[in-house]
Amino acid sequence: MENVLQHCLPLVRFFGLSSEDFFQKVRPYKKLLKNQLYEELLESYLNPNSEPNDNILLPRYRNIDGIVNSKIVNLNIASLISRWMDKINIKSKYIYTRELYLPYEFKLLLRGCKDGFTPKKFHKLCDNIPHTVIFIK
Structure with missing residues (x-):
């Protein structure tokens, strides 16, 4: 499943999710995400002063x-x-x-x-x- 999703994951706009959605819909699939991406996402939700990395797409x-x-x-x-x-x-x-x-x-x-x-x-x-x-x- 991880191999199939690797082409789709860069297109997901994780940054547009609420913290509740992140916790309920992304966190359970942590193992499918690259560790660096998951850590950057986690930081963006926990640290209000963090700036999104270029790897994280802002919402449309x-x-x-x-x-x-x-x-x-x-x-x-x-x-x-x-x-x-x-x-x-x-x-x-x-x-x-x-x-x-x-x-x-x-x-x-x-x-x-x-x-x-x-x-x-x-x-x-x-x-x-x-x-x-x-x-x-």
Whole structure:
């Protein structure tokens, strides 16, 4: 089984798993992983200041239709911004990739390619709307 899985394991995004998922779904198969990979993964879960190695793929950006309707903001970014707004201390700079924090509704007010990029249009659609966060790319 180890020989068959060795070609697939580098494609698994272990870093995107929660600590509970890692404990329940990866740890039982420890013997199938190379020792160095397992140790790097374990360190990433136990040490909030550890930086992922090049061997550990970061999770893809999550985008669930209807939650964030944007081409430049995804769920990971919305989660990170929500933590900043609530002044939640982030012990690990990669925590936003594992655990989403979405207490706010993000509503797209203006899409430049559809509505235009003029200041007049921006002010027409965005002025007098409280609690507004602006993302510009």
